[in-house]
Amino acid sequence: MNLILENKINATLKNIFNKLDLDDKFAFVKVSDRADLSDFQCNGALALAKINHKNPREVGMMIANELQKCEFCESISVDGPGFINIKLKNEVIAQNADKMAEDERLGCGLVENPHKVVLDYGGPNVAKTMHVGHLRSGVIGESVSRIERFIGNEVISDVHLGDWGTPMGMILAEIIRQDGNLDKVESYDIAQITEFYKQANIRCKEDETARENARIITAELQDGNTEYHKAWQHLRGESVKAIKANYEQLDVNFDLWWGESNAHKTCGEIVDIARKKGISEVDNGAEIIRLEEGNKPKPPVILIKSDGGYTYHTTDIATIKMRVDDLAAEEIVYFTDSRQTLHFEQVFEAAQKLGIAPDVKLKHIVFGTVNGADGKPFKTRDGGVMDLETLIEMSKDKVRQSLPKAGEVEGYGEAEIEKLTSQIAIAAIKFQDLRNCIASGYVFELEDFAKFEGKTGPYIQYAIARINSVLRKAEAGGLQCGAIILDTVEERTLALKLAQVHNVIMRAHTDKEPSIIAEYTHNLAQIFSTFYNTCPVMSAATPQLIASRLQLAKLTRDILKLMLYLLGIEAPEIMLKAENKGE
Ligand code: ARG
Numbered sequence: 001m002n003l004i005l006e007n008k009i010n011a012t013l014k015n016i017f018n019k020l021d022l023d024d025k026f027a028f029v030k031v032s033d034r035a036d037l038s039d040f041q042c043n044g045a046l047a048l049a050k051i052n053h054k055n056p057r058e059v060g061m062m063i064a065n066e067l068q069k070c071e072f073c074e075s076i077s078v079d080g081p082g083f084i085n086i087k088l089k090n091e092v093i094a095q096n097a098d099k100m101a102e103d104e105r106l107g108c109g110l111v112e113n114p115h116k117v118v119l120d121y122g123g124p125n126v127a128k129t130m131h132v133g134h135l136r137s138g139v140i141g142e143s144v145s146r147i148e149r150f151i152g153n154e155v156i157s158d159v160h161l162g163d164w165g166t167p168m169g170m171i172l173a174e175i176i177r178q179d180g181n182l183d184k185v186e187s188y189d190i191a192q193i194t195e196f197y198k199q200a201n202i203r204c205k206e207d208e209t210a211r212e213n214a215r216i217i218t219a220e221l222q223d224g225n226t227e228y229h230k231a232w233q234h235l236r237g238e239s240v241k242a243i244k245a246n247y248e249q250l251d252v253n254f255d256l257w258w259g260e261s262n263a264h265k266t267c268g269e270i271v272d273i274a275r276k277k278g279i280s281e282v283d284n285g286a287e288i289i290r291l292e293e294g295n296k297p298k299p300p301v302i303l304i305k306s307d308g309g310y311t312y313h314t315t316d317i318a319t320i321k322m323r324v325d326d327l328a329a330e331e332i333v334y335f336t337d338s339r340q341t342l343h344f345e346q347v348f349e350a351a352q353k354l355g356i357a358p359d360v361k362l363k364h365i366v367f368g369t370v371n372g373a374d375g376k377p378f379k380t381r382d383g384g385v386m387d388l389e390t391l392i393e394m395s396k397d398k399v400r401q402s403l404p405k406a407g408e409v410e411g412y413g414e415a416e417i418e419k420l421t422s423q424i425a426i427a428a429i430k431f432q433d434l435r436n437c438i439a440s441g442y443v444f445e446l447e448d449f450a451k452f453e454g455k456t457g458p459y460i461q462y463a464i465a466r467i468n469s470v471l472r473k474a475e476a477g478g479l480q481c482g483a484i485i486l487d488t489v490e491e492r493t494l495a496l497k498l499a500q501v502h503n504v505i506m507r508a509h510t511d512k513e514p515s516i517i518a519e520y521t522h523n524l525a526q527i528f529s530t531f532y533n534t535c536p537v538m539s540a541a542t543p544q545l546i547a548s549r550l551q552l553a554k555l556t557r558d559i560l561k562l563m564l565y566l567l568g569i570e571a572p573e574i575m576l577k578a579e580n581k582g583e
Contacts, residue, residue: 003107038085045082056082110152125162126239127197138252143514161259169218174200266318331361368441395425398450431457463525465575467557482547521563
């Protein structure tokens with residue numbers, strides 16, 4: 001079912017362009033910038049006139065004359081230097097919305113050629129407290145994962161734990177230093193393990209011998225030392241438990257809990273391939289792959305350090321090979337902040353030289369940092385790293401201020417209020433993160449991010465709950481949805497906005513940019529609010545109009561819910577407010 005209005009117009013334009021012998025690569029429209037003039041506009045006449053040395057208005061008129069004959073156009077005009085403005089008939093928009101409401105995918109199509117995508121996000125590290133950077137990667141990755149699955153691609157998400165580098169040797173060294181051996185390791189919980197890591201970090205910064213010791217232990221661990229391996233397994237296990245609990249709260253999910261360590265065996269294969277291909281060389285005791293110096297010189301990839309250990313480069317290159325060979329990945333996408341841009345450029349180039357991922361798309365999506373009001377990376381009040389746990393608690397505290405207390409509303413005891421608090425708090429955190437273009441950083445807004453108004457997650461949740469309440473009342477009164485009639489400007493604007501949903505999702509998919517969905521969701525909620533304030537639903541003039549407005553409300557609710565789902569945010573059926581005790 002093709003419920004995309006733009007496609008309908010584009011197909012007609014294509015025929016017209018062919019008939020007029022114009023290059024049909026310009027035969028497309030976009031949503032109009034001037035809603036007062038038109039619904040869609042085609043700017044093709046300008047480009048064509050330039051190529052053919054003609055007057056753009058004349059070319060525009062030629063196209064407009066043909067468009068005039070189409071049964072779906074209400075009015076066509078050529079404005080300014082040659083913009084073709086197209087206004088659709090109300091019935092066309094209404095029928096389209098009716099069909100969207102009937103369709104289980106709400107008019108959203110699937111990709112033509114689905115493929116398998118491996119998404120690498122989260123990326124927390126063993127024994128290190130998860131900070132807001134890991135939050136961003138998780139939140140963005142989860143949303144992209146849902147978008148990709150929704151449009152029909154096969155997705156495998158992998159957390160890619162940092163579980164195999166020097167920090168592992170540092171912790172083991174620190175435990176041995178304090179305890180004399182590793183006998184007590186298995187009694188340590190995550191708090192103790194994190195503390196050991198903190199102390200190891202301080203020590204290694206100050207003391208070259210400690211650094212050297214940690215390096216040796218890391219190399220031995222990687223080499224298969226059984227005592228170290230057993231202790232390491234405990235550290236990893238405890239960390240994974242803590243990380244899982246954190247991501248569970250955020251509703252960030254992974255198909256695989258692989259890490260750098262899983263790539264160890266394949267690291268050896270990578271070295272073999274490099275040697276066979278003659279692309280590695282020994283340099284100062286390390287084995288490296290030199291990269292093309294093209295227009296942007298890059299430092300070489302280090303496959304094996306002089307102490308015999310593999311590097312972050314090697315595990316990532318090996319992981320690409322595993323994802324291609326074992327998971328049949330056709331595309332691999334990574335989500336980290338910009339500090340790893342060079343790392344991935346090196347890894348991708350090395351993978352290409354090694355020939356381990358032919359025809360596989362490798363993409364690094366870079367996101368900006370989360371900053372505090374001072375413009376510097378977001379910290380706790382006492383200046384420490386803002387960890388996820390603290391952030392979620394802070395958000396919950398804010399939300400609690402806007403909600404009634406347990407027992408104040410019927411049916412809402414301690415457990416129900418807590419669940420709602422958490423749903424709203426997570427929505428607030430995630431929406432604040434996703435409403436910004438991914439590449440730009442943002443200032444974590446401490447005051448307004450959890451409010452029920454403004455560009456916030458709770459605002460959208462509230463909009464949905466408001467429609468739920470209308471639909472419940474309608475149902476109780478025996479009222480049903482029916483064919484959509486577009487009587488007023490507000491109804492028409494709403495129906496046109498709803499019709500954009502497919503293209504919005506496709507753009508978010510192509511650009512791997514959930515903020516496109518967040519922006520649309522917020523606009524749609526606002527447009528609905530204007531409609532709701534000007535067009536009474538239950539007290540509309542005729543039964544047909546009531547049925548139509550109910551249908552518009554229901555379709556809006558379903559699309560808003562789908563959008564929140566794609567952003568990884570839950571939509572509670574009912575929202576409560578401290579002042580008026582809910583809808
Ligand atoms: N563990 C890394 C970090 O905390 C992020 C991992 C990103 N993914 C990857 N395949 N390298 O910076």
